[in-house]
Amino acid sequence: xxxxxxxxxxxxxxxxxIVGRRVVTAYVGKPKMIVEPGSLxxxxxxxxxxxxxxxxxxxxxxxFDRPATLLVHLKLSGQLVVRRGDQTLAAGGHPVPRFxxxxxxxxxxxxxxxxxxxxxxxxxxxxxxxxxxxxRSDVDGYFxxxxxxxxxxVSEFTVDALAQAxxxxxxxxxxAALLDQTNVAGLGNIYVDEALFASRLHPLRAAAxxxxxxxxxxxxxxxxxxxxxxxxxxxxxxxxxxxxDSNFPRAHGRFxxxxxFCGTTMARIQVAGRSTDYCPTCQGQSSTGKxxxxxxx
DNA sequence: AACTACTCCTGGAGGC
DNA sequence: TGCCTCCAGGAGTAGT
Numbered sequence: 001x002x003x004x005x006x007x008x009x010x011x012x013x014x015x016x017x018i019v020g021r022r023v024v025t026a027y028v029g030k031p032k033m034i035v036e037p038g039s040l041x042x043x044x045x046x047x048x049x050x051x052x053x054x055x056x057x058x059x060x061x062x063x064f065d066r067p068a069t070l071l072v073h074l075k076l077s078g079q080l081v082v083r084r085g086d087q088t089l090a091a092g093g094h095p096v097p098r099f100x101x102x103x104x105x106x107x108x109x110x111x112x113x114x115x116x117x118x119x120x121x122x123x124x125x126x127x128x129x130x131x132x133x134x135x136r137s138d139v140d141g142y143f144x145x146x147x148x149x150x151x152x153x154v155s156e157f158t159v160d161a162l163a164q165a166x167x168x169x170x171x172x173x174x175x176a177a178l179l180d181q182t183n184v185a186g187l188g189n190i191y192v193d194e195a196l197f198a199s200r201l202h203p204l205r206a207a208a209x210x211x212x213x214x215x216x217x218x219x220x221x222x223x224x225x226x227x228x229x230x231x232x233x234x235x236x237x238x239x240x241x242x243x244x245d246s247n248f249p250r251a252h253g254r255f256x257x258x259x260x261f262c263g264t265t266m267a268r269i270q271v272a273g274r275s276t277d278y279c280p281t282c283q284g285q286s287s288t289g290k291x292x293x294x295x296x297x
Numbered sequence: 298a299a300c301t302a303c304t305c306c307t308g309g310a311g312g313c
Numbered sequence: 314t315g316c317c318t319c320c321a322g323g324a325g326t327a328g329t
Contacts, residue, residue, distance in 0.1 A: 075305095075323050077307085126308085126322090128324085146325095169299075181324075189321090273322085274322065275322085
């Protein structure tokens with residue numbers, strides 16, 4: 001499920017390959033996947049040249065040498081692949097179907113032929129992904145309308161910013177608060193579990209109840225987990241389960257497996273309608289800020 | 298304002 | 314083998 005690290009690593013791959021290329025054809029087979037809030041249409045990017053590929057939260061921002069701008073959201077199961085013939089030049093997102101699958105796949109819904117023989121394919125088993133066409137000047141407003149929170153990897157994301165975002169949520173579980181894109185933008189189910197595990201925080205702790213020490217730890221671990229994933233390969237769990245011998249992800253997908261720190265069997269609960277894996281020992285309800293590992297060894 | 302429940306989809310897994 | 318049910322989850326919306 002593409003979260004911030006998957007979108008960011010994919011963005012970098014795409015940027016390397018398609019910036020400077022010109023769009024020859026733009027086709028999206030499912031009308032419901034096209035969002036055109038203004039006067040611009042998908043066809044308005046035909047003939048345009050890619051200038052830059054940006055990212056905000058889990059949105060790709062494709063900028064061109066004209067005002068028409070394309071946002072892409074992969075939601076749960078979208079993937080982007082750039083091919084020249086059978087050769088894959090860039091790929092990212094949900095790994096099903098496999099990135100080397102012959103395209104178009106029956107779940108391929110977007111096809112953008114570029115000059116230089118390249119094609120950008122969008123495949124999405126669940127059809128939740130979206131192509132959003134906006135005027136360049138309306139992009140900031142689009143995100144503002146969604147009240148997207150701070151980006152966790154920019155300097156504006158401080159401990160204080162995190163504290164302010166969580167403060168209104170007196171009853172909401174910290175897990176639910178971190179999934180809410182208006183608080184922090186870009187985290188999803190996997191990396192919230194990872195950040196809470198690394199921070200030794202129980203997912204049901206009330207968001208506004210964190211001590212200053214816990215907030216500082218959570219702030220550090222959110223950045224650490226995201227940065228690690230971007231640097232070392234992303235956490236995709238095609239079958240919803242992690243490889244038992246892998247040490248990443250360390251929490252999500254490890255339900256019923258031993259905690260990598262203390263050996264306790266990892267538990268799974270539902271929080272905000274999402275499967276949430278955590279260690280009952282390391283992430284106890286204690287709000288003392290004491291690290292359970294100091295006792296476990 | 299804060300929070301919950303539901304919706305969109307389909308493939309894969311597990312039960313019998 | 315073959316049904317059937319359940320599960321996975323980002324984000325928008327409606328309702329409490």
